[in-house]
Amino acid sequence: MDFGFKISPSSAINLDKIDLTMFEKLHEMEPDVYKCIACGSCSATCPAARYSGMSMRKVILDLQRGREKEVFSMMKNCMLCGKCTMVCPRGINTRHLILSISKLYCETK
C-alpha cells in the first residue's frame, strides 16, 4: 500500500553481531585501511560512482560495519582507473586495496 511515505529500514548497526574476521584479515594485508580519514576525495573522482555509486570511502566504512552486500554491488563497476589512488591525501594505495578485497571477500557467503 502506498501512503506517499514510508518508514525507512533501520540503519542501526549492531557491532556485536558483525563478524569482522574478514576485515581483520584485510587489515593485515592492507595496513593502510586504517589510514583513511573518510574525506571522500576518492568518491568525488570515481568514474564508476555515476553507475553503481562506487565510493572507496564508503567501501572502507561499510566493510568495518559488516555491510558487505553494499560493498559488492558498488565494486562491480570499479574500472581500476586509479584516480582514487592519485587524489588520496593519505597516500592509500586504493587500487591495491580494491584488488585485495576482490581476492579476499567472497560473494556467495
Added chain:
Amino acid sequence: MRERFLTGYNDFVLPFSLGLIFIISYCVVGMIRILHQLPAEDRKRFFISLVTPATMWKNIKDIFLKCLIHVDIWKRNKLLGYMHSSIAFGWFMLIVVGHIEVFLYTPHRVKLFYYPIFFRYFVAETESTMRGSLIFFLMDLFLLIVLSGIALAIIKRVRSVMFGMRRTTNPSFFDLVGQYSLWAIFPLRLLAEAFTADISGGSFLTKSLNYVFTSFLSNHANMLPAWWAYSCALGIFFFVLPFTRYMHIPTEILLIPMRNAGIKIRNARKGFAKAEVYSCPSCGLCIDACPMGVMKANIKDTTVYLNRQIRRRNEARIEEISDKCLLCGKCTAICPVGVEGDKLRIAQRSIRKYNLNPDYSNIPADASGIEFAAHEVTAPSGRAREKILYFAGCMTALTPVISKAMESILKKAGADYAFMDRDGGICCGRPMFMSGRFDAARMLVEKNTEIIKASGADVLLLSCPICYKIFREKYHLDGIRIIHHTEYIAGLIADGILKPSSDDTKYVYHDPCELGRGCGVYEAPREVIKSVGTLVEAQKNRKESICCGGSLGSLTLGFDKRRAMTENALANLVTESPDIIVTACPLCRSTFNRYSDRPVEDIAETIDRKITKTVKS
C-alpha cells in the same frame, strides 16, 4: 697428415661426449615441450613461417646477428659487444673450422662427433703446406679471440663499470659453476693443444707456447691430464647448462623464429613465455635501466630476477616482482635478446584468482550526449574538417588544464569536435588490462567501442598515452582514425592551420612511457616543440626515457616509495637546464608537477599559450 691412433678413440672423450648427448637431448625435449604448449594456431603459424622464404631469411639473419655477433650489445657498449661476440663467434668458428679439418683430412671419421673437438690429439698434421698452416693459423686466431673475450669477462666480474654497467646480476650457484667451467674450457684447450704442438703441429699460439715452456710441455707424460681436463670442463659445462643462465644460448635460437612468426605470450608460464624466460641471459642490463632502482632500491625486482624466480617456480616472489613493476617497458626496450619484461609481468598478473569480478552490464553505452558542429566550424575542407571525437580519459579528468587547452586549440583550429567524456566517461580499459584482468578490460573496450561507433566520428583524439596504447592495440573501430594530440597538433602546424609564435624559451621534452616505447611516437611532439622554442634533450631520452614514477602499472608501490623515482627522472630531464618541462601525458604532468623546481606543462598547454592569431579560411 697422419692419424696418431688407429682406433680414433681415447677414454678422455667420454665427459665431453656424455655431456653433449645430455644437452642435445635436453634441448630437443625442451623444444618439443615448448612447441607443444603453444596454442594450435600459433604452432601452425610457427611451422608455416619456418618455410616461408622471407621469414626464413630473417630468421637466419637474426640468429647470426643476434646470437653470434650480438649487434644489439655492440650498439650499447663496444667493449661489452666485443666480449660477447668474441666468445660466441670465436667459439662458433672453432667448431666450424674443426669440422672443416675433419672433412678435409679424415673424412672417414666424420661420424665421430668428438673428432673435431679433439682433432689435434688424434691427428698429426704438417703446417708446412699452405692448407695446413692456414688452418692452424685460423684455429689459433679464433682461440686467441675467445681467450681475449674470457679475459674481458673476468675483468667484467670485478669492474663492470668499464663495460658501461653500473650494476650486474648476482649469479646463482649453478650460474657460477657454469661460468667457471666456461672460463676454464679455452685456457685448458690452449694447454692441451700446446702439449701436442710438437707432434700434431700448431701455429703462433700453441707452437710458441710449446717452445717457451719446452721442459714442461714437451713432456708427453703430462699430455693426457690436460686433454682430460679440457674434456671435463666441456662435460661439466654441458651438464650444468640447463640449470644456468647459459640456457639462453640454445633457447634464443628457438625464440628468434618464434618471434619472427609473430607469436605472442598467451600463457603466463608456458609456450612463448617459457621461451622468453629461458632466453634471459641474466646479463643484468635491465637492472641499470629499471626506474625503480634509484638509491639501490628494488634491484631484486628487475626482469632478470623475475625470470630467475619463474624458472625456480617461487610463486611468492613472482607475485611480488610482477605486482611492483611500473610497466614502463624500458627493460623490454633495451633487452638484447628481446625478453618482454612488461608483458611477462602482465601475464603473471593475469593468473591471479579474484572472488569478486567486475560487471559493467548496467552501464549504458550512451552516445546521445555527443553532438558535433555545436559551435562554429571554420576549418578548411578536407582533413581538417573531419569530425573529431575527443576522449580526455580518466587522467586528463584529473588535470583539466589539458582538456581545456585542447578545447581551446580545437576552437582556434576551427575544427568540428565533440567531447566524449566531458562529464565523466568510461575508462579505456588499459589500467584494468595492466592489472591482468583481461575479461573486465574487454568489457570496457566493448562499451567504449559501441559509444564511439554510434557517435559518427571520423577521428578519435586522445590526450592520454595510456588510453592511446589500448585504443591502438585492442579497439577495432572500423576506419575511425585514432590519434594522440601530439600527432594532431603536429599535423595542424604542418598544414599551416595553427601558426604558433616562437621565442627562445628552452623546452625539454619528456617521452611518456606509453607514448614513446608503447606506441613509438617520438618525432611528432619534438616537431611541435621546435615550432615554438628551442628543444633540448634529456640525458636519457626516447626509448631510454625514464618513467616519471607515477605509472598506473605498479599495483603495490606506494606514493612514499615513488618520490625518489620521480626526483631521479626530473634530474635526468634538467641536465640541459631547460626553462620548461613539456610532456604529453596527464599522469606524467601531475607526477612531475609535484616535485619539479620549474614549470611542467602538457604539450597542449604550451601550444595553446603560443597561438595568438588564428587562421580563418
